[in-house]
Each structure stands twice: as C-alpha cells, then as structure tokens.
Amino acid sequence: MTAPGSTLLAEIVDAVGAEQVVTDPVSTEALSRDHAEWAPCGVPLAVVRARSTADVQAVVAACHRHRVPVVSRGAGTGLSGGANAVEGGVVLSLEPMRAIREINPLEQLAVVEPGVVNDDLRAAVAGHGLWYPPDPASSPWSTIGGNVATNAGGLCCVKYGVTRDYVLALEVVTGTGAVVRLGRRTAKGVAGFDLVGLMVGSEGTLGIVTEVTVRLRPLPPAAITVAGHFASVVDAGAAVRAVGAAGITPAALELVDRHCLEAVDAWKNMGLSVDAEAVLLARVDEPGVTGEQVADRIVDCFTGAGATWADRSTDPGEAEALFEARRLAYPALERLGPVLTEDVCVPKDHVPEMLARIEKIAEHHDVRIANIAHAGDGNLHPLLITPPGDDAARVRAQAAFEDILDAAIGLGGTVTGEHGVGLLKREGLEREASPEVLGLHRAIKRALDPALILNPGKVVAIEGVG
Amino acid sequence: MTAPGSTLLAEIVDAVGAEQVVTDPVSTEALSRDHAEWAPCGVPLAVVRARSTADVQAVVAACHRHRVPVVSRGAGTGLSGGANAVEGGVVLSLEPMRAIREINPLEQLAVVEPGVVNDDLRAAVAGHGLWYPPDPASSPWSTIGGNVATNAGGLCCVKYGVTRDYVLALEVVTGTGAVVRLGRRTAKGVAGFDLVGLMVGSEGTLGIVTEVTVRLRPLPPAAITVAGHFASVVDAGAAVRAVGAAGITPAALELVDRHCLEAVDAWKNMGLSVDAEAVLLARVDEPGVTGEQVADRIVDCFTGAGATWADRSTDPGEAEALFEARRLAYPALERLGPVLTEDVCVPKDHVPEMLARIEKIAEHHDVRIANIAHAGDGNLHPLLITPPGDDAARVRAQAAFEDILDAAIGLGGTVTGEHGVGLLKREGLEREASPEVLGLHRAIKRALDPALILNPGKVVAIEGVG
Numbered sequence: 050m051t052a053p054g055s056t057l058l059a060e061i062v063d064a065v066g067a068e069q070v071v072t073d074p075v076s077t078e079a080l081s082r083d084h085a086e087w088a089p090c091g092v093p094l095a096v097v098r099a100r101s102t103a104d105v106q107a108v109v110a111a112c113h114r115h116r117v118p119v120v121s122r123g124a125g126t127g128l129s130g131g132a133n134a135v136e137g138g139v140v141l142s143l144e145p146m147r148a149i150r151e152i153n154p155l156e157q158l159a160v161v162e163p164g165v166v167n168d169d170l171r172a173a174v175a176g177h178g179l180w181y182p183p184d185p186a187s188s189p190w191s192t193i194g195g196n197v198a199t200n201a202g203g204l205c206c207v208k209y210g211v212t213r214d215y216v217l218a219l220e221v222v223t224g225t226g227a228v229v230r231l232g233r234r235t236a237k238g239v240a241g242f243d244l245v246g247l248m249v250g251s252e253g254t255l256g257i258v259t260e261v262t263v264r265l266r267p268l269p270p271a272a273i274t275v276a277g278h279f280a281s282v283v284d285a286g287a288a289v290r291a292v293g294a295a296g297i298t299p300a301a302l303e304l305v306d307r308h309c310l311e312a313v314d315a316w317k318n319m320g321l322s323v324d325a326e327a328v329l330l331a332r333v334d335e336p337g338v339t340g341e342q343v344a345d346r347i348v349d350c351f352t353g354a355g356a357t358w359a360d361r362s363t364d365p366g367e368a369e370a371l372f373e374a375r376r377l378a379y380p381a382l383e384r385l386g387p388v389l390t391e392d393v394c395v396p397k398d399h400v401p402e403m404l405a406r407i408e409k410i411a412e413h414h415d416v417r418i419a420n421i422a423h424a425g426d427g428n429l430h431p432l433l434i435t436p437p438g439d440d441a442a443r444v445r446a447q448a449a450f451e452d453i454l455d456a457a458i459g460l461g462g463t464v465t466g467e468h469g470v471g472l473l474k475r476e477g478l479e480r481e482a483s484p485e486v487l488g489l490h491r492a493i494k495r496a497l498d499p500a501l502i503l504n505p506g507k508v509v510a511i512e513g514v515g
Numbered sequence: 516m517t518a519p520g521s522t523l524l525a526e527i528v529d530a531v532g533a534e535q536v537v538t539d540p541v542s543t544e545a546l547s548r549d550h551a552e553w554a555p556c557g558v559p560l561a562v563v564r565a566r567s568t569a570d571v572q573a574v575v576a577a578c579h580r581h582r583v584p585v586v587s588r589g590a591g592t593g594l595s596g597g598a599n600a601v602e603g604g605v606v607l608s609l610e611p612m613r614a615i616r617e618i619n620p621l622e623q624l625a626v627v628e629p630g631v632v633n634d635d636l637r638a639a640v641a642g643h644g645l646w647y648p649p650d651p652a653s654s655p656w657s658t659i660g661g662n663v664a665t666n667a668g669g670l671c672c673v674k675y676g677v678t679r680d681y682v683l684a685l686e687v688v689t690g691t692g693a694v695v696r697l698g699r700r701t702a703k704g705v706a707g708f709d710l711v712g713l714m715v716g717s718e719g720t721l722g723i724v725t726e727v728t729v730r731l732r733p734l735p736p737a738a739i740t741v742a743g744h745f746a747s748v749v750d751a752g753a754a755v756r757a758v759g760a761a762g763i764t765p766a767a768l769e770l771v772d773r774h775c776l777e778a779v780d781a782w783k784n785m786g787l788s789v790d791a792e793a794v795l796l797a798r799v800d801e802p803g804v805t806g807e808q809v810a811d812r813i814v815d816c817f818t819g820a821g822a823t824w825a826d827r828s829t830d831p832g833e834a835e836a837l838f839e840a841r842r843l844a845y846p847a848l849e850r851l852g853p854v855l856t857e858d859v860c861v862p863k864d865h866v867p868e869m870l871a872r873i874e875k876i877a878e879h880h881d882v883r884i885a886n887i888a889h890a891g892d893g894n895l896h897p898l899l900i901t902p903p904g905d906d907a908a909r910v911r912a913q914a915a916f917e918d919i920l921d922a923a924i925g926l927g928g929t930v931t932g933e934h935g936v937g938l939l940k941r942e943g944l945e946r947e948a949s950p951e952v953l954g955l956h957r958a959i960k961r962a963l964d965p966a967l968i969l970n971p972g973k974v975v976a977i978e979g980v981g
Contacts, residue, residue, distance in 0.1 A: 155760050156862050178762060200705045211703060213712070214680070227951045235860040236892035237677060238929040239666045239716050240936060240944050241974065242956055246679070246712035250705050267762050294621050296644060296733050339802050394701040396622050426702035463704040470706060478706050485693045489963065490708055496962035497955065508707065 057115040061097055061139070064107035069145075071096040080122065080142060081134035086387045087447075088130025088472040093120075096140040102220060102228060102259040108141055109257060110226030112502050120504050121253040123164060123195030126187040128390050129471025131199065131252040131507050141257065143194050149173050150260070156234060157265045158217060163194025163258050170263075179265040182209040185467070186376045194258050200250030202467030204301040204332075204372070207425035209266070211467065213249040220260035221248055224498030234262060247493070252469050253504040255497045272300055272334040273344045274368030277351035277359035278325035282306055282408065282420055285327035286401035288354035289424040292331070293397040295350055297343060301332035301372075302425025308434075309378035309419050316381045321374050325357060329424065330371050378421045382432050389433040389446050392474075393457035394466030397427050406456040407431045414449040416442070428466035454480065470508045478509070523581040527563055527605070530573035535611075537562040546588065546608060547600035552853045553913075554596025554938040559586070562606040568686060568694060568725040574607055575723060576692030578968050586970050587719040589630060589661030592653040594856050595937025597665065597718040597973050607723065609660050615639050616726070622700060623731045624683060629660025629724050636729075645731040648675040651933070652842045660724050666716030668933030670767040670798075670838070673891035675732075677933065679715040686726035687714055690964030700728060713959070718935050719970040721963045738766060738800040739810045740834035743817035743825035744791035748772055748874065748886055751793035752867035754820035755890040758797070759863040761816055763809060767798035767838075768891025775844035775885050775898075782847045787840050791823060795890065796837050844887045848898050855899040855912050858940075859923035860932030863893050872922040873897045880915040882908065894932035920946065936974045944975070 062070050071077055072095045082090040094117070099105045112119040118138030125132055134140050146162035149170065153159065154177045161170060167188040170181050184203035185191055191201070197219070202211045218232030232238075232245035248256050279285040285304050292302060306327045314322045329351060333344045344361050351359035362368040382388050395403045404420065407429070411418040422429040433449055435442040454464045454477045464470075464477030479487065490509045494501070501513055528536050537543055538561045548556040560583070565571045578585040584604030591598055600606050612628035615636065619625065620643045627636060633654040636647050650669035651657055657667065663685070668677045684698030698704075698711035714722050745751040751770050758768060772793045780788045795817060799810045810827050817825035828834040848854050861869045870886065873895070877884040888895040899915055901908040920930045920943045930936075930943030945953065956975045960967070967979055 154762070155756070155864050157759075157762075200709075202703055206703060213709065223951070223955070229949060229951045229955065231952065233860075233929050234862055234927055235894075235929055235932065236863070237668055237672060237860050237889075237894050237932040239933055240929045240931050240940065240947050241952070242717055242721070242959060243666075243679065243709075243712045243715065244952070244955060244959075246709045249709065251708055255708070267764070290621070293623075296620070296623075298733070335802075336805050337803065339805075394699075394703050396700055397702070398621050423703075428701075428703050461700055463699050463701055463706045465706050466701065466703040467705055474706065481706050483695060485689070485695045486697065486707070486710070489689070489695065489710060492962035493708060493710075493959060496958035 057111055057117055058095060060111040061095070061108055064111065065097060065104045069098045069100065077140070080125070080140055083125045083127035083130060083132040085128050085130040085471065085473055087389055088133055090130065090133035091136030091138070093134040093140045094137055096142055098142045098145050100145045102222070105141065105222045105257055105259050106226055106228055108139060109222050112139055113224065113226050113500055116500055116502060118502050118505050121257045123192030124166070124190045126191040127195065127199060127471065128392070128468040129465070129473045131469050131471030133472060135505060144192065146259070152177055154179060158234060158262055159265060160260065160262045161193050162260060163192060165193045167191050167193060167196060174265055175268060178268055180268045181215065181263055181265055183212045183215055186379060193261050193263070197249050197258050197261055198253050199469040202423065202428065204303060204423060206423060207302055208298050208300045213246055215264045216245055216249050216261060217264050218262035219245050219248055219258050221256035221258055223256050224500060224503045232262065250469070252471060252507050254494060254508050255503065257503065269300065269334040270336045272332045273340055274362040274371065275331040275333065275344050275347045275359070276362055276371060277329040277356040278323055279327045279329065279356055280325065282327040282404045283401050284355045285329050286404040286424070288329055288351045288356060289400045290397055291350040291354045292347060292425065295346060297346060299331045299347065299425055300334040301330065303330045303375050304420060304422040304424040305330070305375050305378060306420040309382065309421055310374060312381035312385060313374045313377050316384060317377060319370055319374060321370065330375065375421060379432070382419055382434055386435050386437045389450055390468070391429065391431040391433065391450065391453050392465045392468040393453060393462055394426070394428040395457055395460045395462030399460040399462070400424060400427050403429060403456065403460055403462070407453060410449050410452045410456065414445045416446045416449045418449070427462070472507060475508065475510065523577055523583055524561060526577040527561065527574055530577065531563060531570045535564045535566065543606070546591070546606055549591045549593035549596060549598040551594050551596040551937065551939055553855055554599055556596065556599035557602030557604065559600040559606045560603055562608055564608045564611050566611045568688070571607065571688045571723055571725050572692055572694055574605060575688050578605055579690065579692050579966055582966055582968060584968050584971050587723045589658030590632070590656045592657040593661065593665060593937065594858070594934040595931070595939045597935050597937030599938060601971060610658065612725070618643055620645060624700060624728055625731060626726065626728045627659050628726060629658060631659045633657050633659060633662060640731055641734060644734055646734045647681065647729055647731055649678045649681055652845060659727050659729070663715050663724050663727055664719050665935040668889065668894065670769060670889060672889060673768055674764050674766045679712055681730045682711055682715050682727060683730050684728035685711055685714055685724050687722035687724055689722050690966060690969045698728065716935065718937060718973050720960060720974050721969065723969070735766065735800040736802045738798045739806050740828040740837070741797040741799065741810050741813045741825065742828055742837060743795040743822040744789055745793045745795065745822055746791065748793040748870045749867050750821045751795050752870040752890070754795055754817045754822060755866045756863055757816040757820045758813060758891065761812060763812060765797045765813065765891055766800040767796065769796045769841050770886060770888040770890040771796070771841050771844060772886040775848065775887055776840060778847035778851060779840045779843050782850060783843060785836055785840060787836065796841065841887060845898070848885055848900055852901050852903045855916055856934070857895065857897040857899065857916065857919050858931045858934040859919060859928055860892065860894040861923055861926045861928030865926040865928070866890060866893050869895060869922065869926055869928070873919060876915050876918045876922065880911045882912045882915045884915070893928065938973060941974065941976065
C-alpha cells in the first residue's frame, strides 16, 4: 500500500535530492511555523530546502500536479502566521538560497537570492557606500524574501518608505510552476501592470520569489538622536502629532514604554529604566546645521507636548543603546510569557487617541499591554502579555486584541501596518475591507494560482481550499 | 427601427442627463483621441461627461449590461493612444470632476477628483507649504486621473519618484460597475494585496478611478541649477553616467538637444539657441552649503565628461527659462510636422550607448530625430519628426521607431519609461515581456474586468475583444 503523498514525495526527492527533504515530525515541527505565538498551524508532509530556482520550480510543479499546498518560508520571523504550515502540505524553505549575486553602485541596485538575511545585505552594500533602508526589528535574522513577502517595514519607514519602495524586479515561480521575470533594472518603467508591487506583500499566495532586485540609496549622513521622556504614552502620542503638525519628517520616531525598557533591563541589564511612562526616540539625518535645526525643533515639539525631559543626545553610545533597546523590546517581553503582537496603523492625528484607547482596552479586559511603536507613521505595536499557562488571561487578551483592531478601524486606520495578514489578521481584513474588495482579492488569487496551492488560506479565505 | 446602441444611449441619458451626452460626430471627434499622433482610433457611439462617481457607475453598469466598451479619458494629453476611442464604444470624460476635496497638512495628503489638473493641485497645496512632486511636462493641462492611469513621471522622478509613489488610496469603479475603495490614508499598511499599485498605470483597463488620495511632501528648498554644453549628445550621455557614478542624485537631470532649442526659439524667441549639440540641465535642492557642494561636483562631472562649458547658473530667471524651454520642446517640435514620440528607458550605464544608437538609427533610416530626455533616470524621448504630408518619411520613421525599441530592450531597458503602452507600444511590450508574463496580464485583466469592456485592446491584446 502506498502512503498518501508518497508519489509526490518521491517526485520531489527525485528532483532536489533526498538530503534536501525533511520528513520526520520532530525536525519538521521547528520549520512549520513563524513567530506568531497564537496562530494555528498544521503538520506538513515534508519540509524541502530549496537551493535554486530550479528546485523551487520542480517542487511547485510537483505540488501543482498533485494539488498539494506549498508554503514558502524564510527565517520564520513573521508575526502573523503567514508562514505556518498547511496540514499535509509541503513547506518550502528558501533559507539555503543566500547568494548576493550583484551589487551595482552605478545603478544603485543589488540582486539577491531570497534567503539573504537583511543585515547581511546591509553590511555588503555598505562597503560600496550604499544603503538598503528597510529595517524591520528582525533585520539580524529575517530574510529579504520574507521581507518582500510581507512588505516589511521598520524604523526608517517614516522617512524612507517600506520594502515595496525598494523592489525593482523579481524572479517568481507562479502557481503553475512557471518561472517569470517581473519588473526591470531601469529607474522607471510602465510597460505593463505593476506585477512586482502586487507580488510584494502577497505573503507567498500569488507566487514564490526566487530572486530580488533591490534599489539602494547612498548611505545617509551620521544622525542626531533626540530623546524625550513623558509621564504617559498619550502625552508621547501628542508629541508625535506635534512633530507631524510642524511638517517635520524625522528619519525615525520610535515610542518605547516603561514595560519594554524594564523588560530589556531585566534581560540585558543595560541601565535604561527611566522614571517615565514612555520614551520617544527621534533620529535626524539632514546634514550639518540643517540637521541641528531640525533636532532642536523636535526638542521643542516634545517639550510643547508636555515632555518631562527632552534633549539632543550628546553621547552616540547612549543613543545607540536606546535604539538597541527598542529592537530588543519584543524578545525581552517574550521572556515574560506568551505575547500577542498587534500592528495597527492610524493617521498621525489619531495617535494620541489610539494610545488612550489601548490603555482603556487593557484596563477593561485586565490585560497587561506594553507599547512599542513606529510612532512617526502611526504604526503601533501594543504587545499583549499573558502569564505562562494562564488560559483565562489568554481569552481576555484575545478579546482585547479584537477591540484594538476595531478601535484602529474606527479611527480610519488599518489592522496591519507592516506584519501582514497571515492568519492572525484575516478576520480583521474582513472587517476593514468591503466584500467587493475581498472579491477582487479572490479573483486575483484565482487568476494567478488557479489550483489554489500557494499558501492557501492565508490573507483571504477562499472557497475550494482545504 | 431602433439604431444600434440606442437602448444603451437611452439608459445613459436617463442616468446622467442629456446635456452630459455628446453624440454628433463633429463634437465627439475631438474627444476621441489622445496626443499620440500616429495611433489608430475608432468612432465612438457617444462621449459622456461624468460629474460624479454615480455618473461613472451608471455609465459602466449600462455598458456592462450591453457589453459595450468604455474608454475613460482626462485631458487627452497621453502619448501612447491609451485614451483613443474604441469603435462603437462610449468615451467617458472625467474632466468635469475637478474638485479638490481635502488638503491635510498634518497627514501630508490631499483627496482629489480625477479631473483636477496637475498644476492646479500643485498650486493649491503650495499654499499650505506642501508639494505634489510628479511633474510630467504636460502638468499645465494633464489631469491627476490621467497621471494615475499612466503612472506619469516627469522631471523630478530621478530624485522623487513617479505617480505610483504618491498614490495612497483610490476610489475605483470596476468593470462590473461596483464602486470600491482601495488603499488607505495611513502612512503604512499591508492589509491585503497592493490593488492601488496595480490600478496605477493600468491605463483604464482594470478600473476607472473616481477619487485619488495623494501623498504630499513639504515644499523643497530653493534649487540651484547647473547647465552644461556638449559637442554631442553622446558626450552629454557620458556626463549623465558620470553623475550617477559619483553617487549623486540630482532633483532633475534633463537633456535637450540643439533641434529642440532651435524649435523653441523659432516659436517663442527666447534667445536660447547655443553653439552646442546638447545641453544638460541639473537641479540641486539640498539646502545651504551641501547644495552648493553637490552643484560643484556636478559641474566637475560635466567638465570631466568633455563639456565645452559648464557652470552653476547665477541667474534664477535664466535657469527657469532653460527648464521652460525643456517643457516647451515637444509642442515646439510638433509645429514642424507630425512627431512620433519615443519613451525608452535604459540603465544609466547605457545612456551614452543608447544615444549613440539613436544617432545611427536616424542616419540609417534618414529620419530627423530630436532628443529630449529625463537623462538622469535613463528615460529618453527621441522625437521622430516627419515633414507634413511626406508618407515615405513616415514609413521610414516607423521603421526607426521599432529599431529604437529593439535597441533599448537589447541594452536591458524598457519600451516605455513613463508614457504607457496604450496602442503604440503594445507590440513593444510583447517583445519585452515573456509570453508567461503577458499571460499573467491577461489573467488579471479577465479577473477584474470579466466582460472585457474597460478600454479593451489597450496594453495587451486579448481574445474575445472586438
């Protein structure tokens, strides 16, 4: 008797080699989910490690013949369940594809395989005086392919934009196993629809990216850091709005609350804890006197909004430690118990109100909520922390999570600013988008993946999957 | 006996009012084509002037019921035939929808109807210290809706990007007559596929845009202009490459050749004609000393590449006159005879070679070719000019046009940098994109416009149209 999937497995092994195919449940389990603590996930038939476009094409073609789902993944640092395995499907890991194929200073672009780690790309191009701006907090671990799949953001987005703004061209394996090249190497181009933009952020549901051509910029000048302490997160939110109202676009404008600083200190003993409920960190990278003037105006905005202390940092080491603390906040909080991560984004005008609503929701549901935020673009990450093993707290956190989504939608915002829909925000998307817009999503999904095998069930539910 | 289309016409008149519907051929003829001199166009059943989203919806729904094509248009300044009427179809003019609904300095956005003229939006937001960067040379006449449909570029793209980079949200009437809202007002958002980006540049084939939310920036500081004279366009191309190799991103870097300057002078008597084959104009808008340093480095790049003269302009009036001449080049050349406009875009490295090939192609086919170019991003506009009534010259120009497309593709470029595919570049797109990629286009077209009534036959040929 032939076990289910054994023919498919034999075809995959034949195409990519047995050493690239993992089937024992202990080994596949670790590669079956991303970092979204609370999203469901299935048990895969196998995890396949792709080393080339040909490997990806062979696996997708085989899955297409057998109508078996294929879920692509990078480093698994996603926060929405987008890379979680589908029961009985194939997980396709692109981590082995980590070559940087070209760095071109004249055209200011680089061509990379999807498994290249964000920070590795950054380091490689810095040697040429160039910069790849998108900087999710996961940049030491997350891959460019994963960043493309989720249209990752980060600290610098407020001034420099998101991943989509830096993707010029893609090589993609489609749902029928064809290899296509989308986009171009030129600075401009309007020959046909924007299929590159459509692929970016589609979370592996419309195609699997096997090569990325990214746009680069010159390295920015040395930055000035401005820090402000506030007696409440709402005051800090008012300062964020004041910076926007002053027409200032800082190179970063981050909010970190007391919960986060204490958790980082408890872990790393960095001596950061301050006598403030919230800290704002701004980065200014205009050159010379202009930069100093902008920094001073930000200090004024902070002070005018009620900061208990605000100043330009004169110590680069101290400034870097503050940004490092912001990057460490998420793993530091995870040490305290399961974390449910929010990712709402609201218009700047409503940042203070949204932060106030989050406080009320925390109180109402008796849930501990810490706040980190890319505050300058209204992208808030309330982190709902529950004590390990406390199921009742978990239920309350889930209710608070839903209330936060509704509050963001009510303020003209979105349920996800940069983490993606995956599984965690699928219902949120259904509340945010009209049935007609969801219908357009399904029509495009069916057009590009007619057999519905690419990461099915993520982003939008679709009939015929399962 | 009922004339063909009379039921449809009656339904449209019933919905929008007889005064908005034009059917006499003399009046419709002027609204049946864009500015692409040589593209074919049909005789429409009627031209309908839409005053509201409800008007657009009613017209599309009626056309959907009757399976009659509907071609939307703005000011008709397009250069690819994208707005040309389809035989027996309805032309839907969005020019009457010209309200600016909101200008929001805090969120740095504006909400406009599609018929708002680009320069009118610019002037309105300037009063708030804000700037809408995309600046096609047609900005005094072209509409934001048309700019969105073609993903229009312009002079500032080299530093500030194209229309797509400034569109946050759209209201769109789909091919089945549904009204949908796509995108968001927040700075970031990844809830669902990038349908806004997909609509931008789709030339009215996937939906009809009835409202646009654009991102704005603060007005840039006063700019410094650098001008350079060159003994050949190829030398000027080498200077463009040198600027790129120096890692400089000017706020504009335009090439105008002697043919253009002479034509503008013959028309406007601006006293521009110089003893040079090509002029490069760069604009630098970094503030203060930094800007002066960048300007000096550009002078050095020009000189190093063999400029016969190069300097910073000390006279703002003179600098503005040079940029005005660049904007007037196209209409000035049109006075000399029918112009076939090219719009190729090549990597910066190949700008000199592409300009050399254009010269050879002009010689080989005995065609007069003038050059204007957004040279800084490799976007060249060779203009093929034929004497009025000279059919043989027209045939030669057509052959030269095709050779230029092949040369651009051969150098890793694209057949259209900013004008769009429309009808003129449809075959070019077929040469540039693989059959699989064209297949993805057709699949998306069928998914979003299943009755194939939206501007059918533009961008890609599709079975079942006609």
